């Protein structure tokens with residue numbers, strides 16, 4: 579199923595880059611512009627997945643959502659997090675296990691893009707800082723991706739927060755309900771901590 583996004587057009591990308599540059603030159607926050615672009619993308623993706631069933635989902639989150647100081651290497655496998663209640667990655671690990679979806683905690687954007695191109699999931703669900711979201715839209719416009727900006731950050735690239743409820747809901751809605759669906763809403767201690 580082909581997903582068509584204006585982000586595939588060099589002209590569109592140049593227009594976005596110009597808009598961002600003008601914001602910066604005028605001393606204005608480019609956040610509202612990026613959030614509008616992300617909202618338009620999400621609406622486009624929702625229309626696409628309404629017509630094309632989603633069988634595979636790739637969940638991508640940035641490394642800065644890991645609990646500061648946690649020594650666990652979450653790059654390859656989140657299963658070690660499934661019994662942990664100290665940070666939202668525990669909830670993510672349990673969600674991926676219940677739903678059979680792949681999750682990547684991305685230490686480098688290029689790794690996330692390479693994995694997306696290799697796996698070509700029917701849908702990506704991702705949260706990241708606004709700059710990285712634009713990077714993703716530019717890098718893999720051919721893959722439908724529902725995106726959400728991070729909701730907070732303790733300090734640059736440390737202790738990031740994201741909307742776990744939104745992520746869970748996108749996965750649930752895309753894959754449909756099943757016997758385990760109720761569990762998706764059984765928010766653990768990390769659900770509150772994540773937002």
Ligand code: SF4
Nearest residue numbers: 645648659662665668
């Ligand atoms: S869920 Fe636990 S083990 Fe996994 S990154 Fe967070 S604090 Fe570390």
